[in-house]
Amino acid sequence: MSKLKELGTPVFWAEGHPGRLDREGWEIEVAGLCGNPKTFHWHDLVSMPRTIADARLTSVTRFSVRGKWGGVRVADILKTVGMLRTAKYIRFWSTRKVYDTSISIDIAMRERTLLAYEFDGEYLDEDYGGPVRAFVPYLWGYKSAKSVVRIELMDHYAPGFWEQRGYSDDARIEAGNVRDMNQGGRIRPIPDGEVIHFLDE
Numbered sequence: 261m262s263k264l265k266e267l268g269t270p271v272f273w274a275e276g277h278p279g280r281l282d283r284e285g286w287e288i289e290v291a292g293l294c295g296n297p298k299t300f301h302w303h304d305l306v307s308m309p310r311t312i313a314d315a316r317l318t319s320v321t322r323f324s325v326r327g328k329w330g331g332v333r334v335a336d337i338l339k340t341v342g343m344l345r346t347a348k349y350i351r352f353w354s355t356r357k358v359y360d361t362s363i364s365i366d367i368a369m370r371e372r373t374l375l376a377y378e379f380d381g382e383y384l385d386e387d388y389g390g391p392v393r394a395f396v397p398y399l400w401g402y403k404s405a406k407s408v409v410r411i412e413l414m415d416h417y418a419p420g421f422w423e424q425r426g427y428s429d430d431a432r433i434e435a436g437n438v439r440d441m442n443q444g445g446r447i448r449p450i451p452d453g454e455v456i457h458f459l460d461e
């Protein structure tokens with residue numbers, strides 16, 4: 261069982277679970293406002309510098325899970341494709357292209373914004389968005405698109421799957437209580453913004 265599963269982390273696939281996905285054959289197409297659009301294959305991604313972010317995925321449905329998320333910085337991907345100055349947002353598309361979500365370039369360039377392929381040293385499985393997912397600890401979890409197959413660099417914002425259904429476009433984490441999955445789902449208070457500290461510690 262994966263670490264995320266052992267912690268009891270909820271599995272969200274609003275568009276339906278994709279079933280078995282081929283890790284070794286995984287491809288992510290990066291296109292739009294860039295000089296060198298490129299398709300990154302699994303072996304390209306794991307050959308790039310790996311970043312480990314000890315950080316939290318925190319959902320607007322009020323759970324938060326911490327671990328060592330490993331992958332490639334989105335900033336490194338954007339550099340590789342020669343992002344143009346006109347790019348203001350990037351849009352992630354999940355497998356089957358039903359689920360999408362967009363973030364600003366400012367958030368995309370931050371150090372812990374990743375294309376993640378592992379959690380606590382294990383490759384991500386399909387339940388948790390493997391082979392490769394967005395991981396954006398700064399914002400509510402719906403920006404962390406799972407099983408990403410395409411990234412578009414855009415000069416405008418496009419509301420995604422959940423944003424069209426009423427979730428906020430900026431996805432700023434708001435103060436309140438969340439279930440801390442690392443403590444068996446204990447309900448704990450968080451401040452606004454990325455969850456780094458709980459208010460009860």
Ligand SMILES: Nc1nc2c(c(=O)[nH]1)N[C@H]1C(S)=C(S)[C@@H](COP(=O)(O)O)O[C@H]1N2
Nearest residue numbers: 271272273274319354359388401402404406
């Ligand atoms: N493709 C896809 N990505 C998705 C979702 C989804 O339903 N489909 N749910 C989002 C939401 S709301 C959250 S909180 C996280 C949950 O990640 P998990 O299912 O790995 O816990 O994934 C995000 N990415």
Ligand SMILES: [Mo]
Nearest residue numbers: 319320401402
């Ligand atoms: Mo969520």
